[in-house]
Amino acid sequence: MPTVKPKKKVREGDTFQVVGVLRDAKTNEFLPFVNLAVLDSVDNEFVKGGVSNMDGVFEIYGVPQGAFVLRVSAIGYESYSLPFNVTNNTNLGTLRLNPGVTSLGEVTVSAERPLYAMEGEKLIYNVSEDPSIQTGTTEDALQNAPGVEVDVEGNITLRGVSSVEIWVNDKPSKLTEENLKTYLQTLPANAIARIETITNPSAKYATDAEAVINIVTSAHIKSNQFISFGVNGSNQPFVSPWVSYMWKKEKLSVNLFASGRYSNRLNTTDSWELKRENAATEGLYDSVWYKTTSQKEDNRSISGNVFMNIDYEIDSTSDISFDGGGFYNNNRNNGSRREVQTFYLQPVDSILAYSMGDTTVSQSGFGHFGADYTKKFDDKGHNLRIGLNGRFNRNASDYYNNRFYDVYTDFDENRYLLSNQKGYGINLDARYNRPYSEDGELSYGLRVDNQLDNSDYKRFYSKDGGITYDSIDVLRTYHFNGNETGVNGDVNWTHRWGGFTLSTGMGIGGDRIGYNYQSDMPFADDSTLYFFNVRPSIHLTYRTESMHNWKLNYSMRMSHPGEDQISTFRRYGDDSYSTGNPFGLKNAYTHNVEAGWQKFFERFGNIGLEAYGRWSTNEISRLTDAEYDDYLDRIVSYSMPYNMGTSWRYGTSLNMTYRPTGFFNVRLYANLYDYGYRMEYDRNGVHQIDQRDKWSWSVRVNAWAKLFNQLQVTASANYNSPTISLMSERKARYFLNMGMRSDFFNRRLSVFVNVQDIFNWGARIGSGSSNTNPYYLSDSTRKMLNSRYISAGFTLRFGKLELEQRAKEGDSETGDSLE
Structure with missing residues (x-):
């Protein structure tokens, strides 16, 4: 007692x-x-x-x-x-x-959850339990998930791996890269229940990516209604109004969410590129070509999104839900650039200098709709879920570019690029779970997906100084049709013995990829390819009575090249091009192993350690080089994918939360790993071998405190050391942010103020990368001139406040709910 x-x-x-x-x-x-x-x-x-x-x-x-x-x-x-x-x-x-059957209509109550938890192959970050992030965006919340990094461009990596697939409510988002960035920057963090990171995905995820991040939005409520709205802004500047509404009565519930955003960012980039060839003396190189670039950009964006979710409980054992929504983004980018090219080893060295100006006006939109039906055959986990989802996207842009030469003025250029990309997709998901005892179950999954792409790229140049653009640039004009169909199935077995849980799975699938590049150039390409893949996995966890959690996981991923890595079609830019590998690429195989321990304390918080390793063979990655191009009649850089050989990544990570009271906590995440590769390839008929490895580390600290029972104060610091990938190195990145928030009138009104990048490191130091190919060296540094800025906002709430976190976009099968 x-x-x-x-x-x-x-x-x-x-x-x-x-x-x-x-x-x-x-x-x-x-x-x-x-x-x-x-x-x-x-x-x-x-x-x-x-x-x-x-x-x-x-x-x-x-x-x-x-x-x-x-x-x-x-x-x-x-x-x-x-x-x-x-x-x-x-x-x-x-x-x-008293024992009895708990119906779906009865009340279940969720207790306070730890900020971080381990559940099988998932490491869970409970966003709804983190008061320090509630005024931010989903992109900000991702920064707090263990192992996740989001750079200034919105690119996501998980424990240093860029091959990450984003899921929303247990389903692949299928968003394009730019559309995904917009989605994460506009969806508020307080619309998120939790973020699940899966660094070693099992067969049921049916993905070619090396990792999965599943964003689970806040769940629905039993009854009543709630509405809230607010405005966030900064002197960067950006402003983002939003509104959320929830209504439910009896068996029907409706969730609505809408937001908008205006932003303006100023960036500078300084870079250089150097092409070299073997000299007469072995081990030495002769410089052939050198280019320096100085660039400024002014980027303005207006975007908005809207989401709707409708749930209907058919009876006590089945329900159906419908969801739909989308977003729109209008972006304008004005840039100016100064480039100087030097050509060596000619009869005399020659210099080509010019200035460039460009304007890009782009519009993008994404829409989705879906229906999910769930049938529960009993209260012991015997159920069937079927989902049908569709999506469409459109990205259109107008790009104006001019180039004025210092000496060779006859070469002055005025160009106009019109692009129009359209995509349509539909997928069917089905999962059947069948327990065979109180301690075990079998799960069967099937996913059928089809994606159609239709893109036009038309480039024109002007002969009258930019007044009219009526001459077509045949080299850079083409039309693309793509059709990709995938069928994947998996079987998973789970059994529990006391504190032990063993899960094994096997996924088998096939993909059909068809593509057609239409162009007047001789490198137009048309082909259809078929691929087969298998994905075995095994996960073992153990949980003690004293809340020690242990895990040991293994999975093998088999991935095939994409159409852009296979097709020999050349996609030209101003002074570069990219193409596929005409000599054929092999499937890549990746083996992942993880071992971890997590301990939760009643008063202290939690602490967790992980050791991990990844070994890849035939890994596909692009290599950047430079060569003389017959079509451009000068030396240009180009990129081509290769089976790079073997790569490895092994390391350890620590995540810890110190929570001595309910009004103060400090969180620490640290990661130390070694990444290396050994690459063999042929260059100009000569067999090349390149091998390199590097130890890298990162650390992130977040602190939150509540003072005088009214004022909340937050601080976060982040450092990422230089890291390498195939013949390239990314420079170190770091920042320090602070913020305050206070609630008034019984939480009917909330106000916050944040300061981003207090020391303005993004503007003074910036970030960047360098290429380490001995034949093609390059280095770039990118700075955000308004990296340090103050943001502020307010939120007004109406309705029952205890229901607020549920009045957001959507629900999911595994989401938290008050039924």
């Missing part, structure tokens, strides 16, 4: 401990891991929560004086409510729950 601290003299504002024991009313057995919630007796507003331990004992801290109701929820038991009063530390004694 738990003990309660001796009574003390009560002062206003004191909080107390509520304890007790849970038992089965028939067997008298202790009931472990049962959710409990302390609710206000007047309006049922959530106050505190807890979970019973292995001995059925629960201890709930921080309960103020007053009248409350203890609500207890356990699967297979009738719901239990107990009114009680708190004037001091309180012992509720032994509470006995």
Whole structure:
């Protein structure tokens, strides 16, 4: 029986401990891991929560004086409510729950969850439990997920790996790269329940990516309605208004969410490129060509998105949901550039210098719709889920470019590029889960996906100084049609022995890729390819009574090249081109192994350690080089994919949360790893071998505190050391942010102020990368001139505030919910 601290003299504002024991009313057995919630007796507003331990004992801290109701929820038991009063530390004694069937219409209550948790192959970041990120965007929330990094361009890596697939509510997002960046920058973090990072995906994910990030939006509520809206802005500048509405009655619920954003960013880039060839003396090189570039950009963007979700409960065993939405982005980029090219080893060295100006006006849109049907055959996990989802996207841009030479003025150019990309897709997902006992289940999945792409690229140049553009640039004009169909199936087996859980899976699939590049140039290409893949996986976890969590995972991923890596069609830029490998690329194989430990403490927080390794063969990556091009009649850079040979990445990571009180926490994530590769390829008929490895590390610290029961203060610091990839190196990146937030009028109004990049490192130091190919060296540094900025915003709320976190976009099969 738990003990309660001796009574003390009560002062206003004191909080107390509520304890007790849970038992089965028939067997008298202790009931472990049962959710409990302390609710206000007047309006049922959530106050505190807890979970019973292995001995059925629960201890709930921080309960103020007053009248409350203890609500207890356990699967297979009738719901239990107990009114009680708190004037001091309180012992509720032994509470006995009666076995019974829990219907979907009854109330289940979620207790407070740790910020980070381990669940099989997933490492979970509970965004809804993190007060320090609620005023940010989904992109900001991703920065706090263990191992995730988002650079200034919005590119996402997970533990240094860029091959990451983004899922939303347990389904692949299928967003294009730029559309995905817009989505993450406009969706508020307080619309997110949690972010799941899967660094070693099992067969059921049916993905070619090396890692998966699943963003689960906040779930729905039982009844009533709630509306909130707000405006965020900064002196960067950017401004982002948003509104959220939730309505539910009986079996029908509707979620609506809409937001907009205007932003303006100023960037500078300084870079150089150098082409070399072997000299007469072995091991030395002669310089052939050198180019320097200085560039400024002014980027302005207006975007908005809207989402809707409708849920309908057909009966107590089945429900159906419909979702739809999309976003629109209008972007204008004005740039100016100065380039100087030097050509060596000619009769005399020659210099070509010119200035460039360009304007790009682009519009992009993405829409999606879907329907999901779930049938539950019993309350033990026997169910079927079928989903049908469609999507479409359009990206159109007008690009004006001029080039003025210092000496050779006859070569002055005025160009116009018109691009129009369209994509359509539809996919069918089905998953059948069938428990064969209380300790095990089998899961069967099927996914059929089809994607159509239709793109036009038309480039014109002017003969009258940019007044009219009526002469077509045949080299850079083409039309593309793509058709990709994939069919993937998987079988997964899970069994539990006490604290052990073993999951094994096997996925098998096939892909058909058809493409057609239409062009008047001789390198037009048309082909259809077929690929087969298998994905075995095994995951073992162990959980002790004292909340130690252990895991050991292995998976093998087999991936095939994409059409842009295979096709010999050349996609030309101003002074470069990219193409596929005409000599054939092999399938790549990646083996992943992980071992981890996570420990949760009642008062301290949590600490976790992971060791991981990845070994890849035939890995496909692009190599950048330079050569004389017959069509451009000068030396240009080009990129081509190769099976680079072998690469490896092994390291260890630490994540820790220190939470001595409910009003202060510090989070630390650190990662140390070695990445290396050995590449063999032929260059100009000569066999080349390049091998390199480098140790890299990163550390991120976040702190949150609540002062005077009113003011919340946050701080975050991040450092990423230089890292390498195939013949390239990325420079170090770091920042320090701080912010404050306060709530007024019973949380009807919230106001926040944040300062990003306090020391303005993004403008003074910037970020960049360098190419280390001995025949083609390059280096670039990119700086955001308005990297340091102040942002502020407010939120107004109407409705029952305890329902706020559920009044967001969508729901998912695994989402948190108050049914």
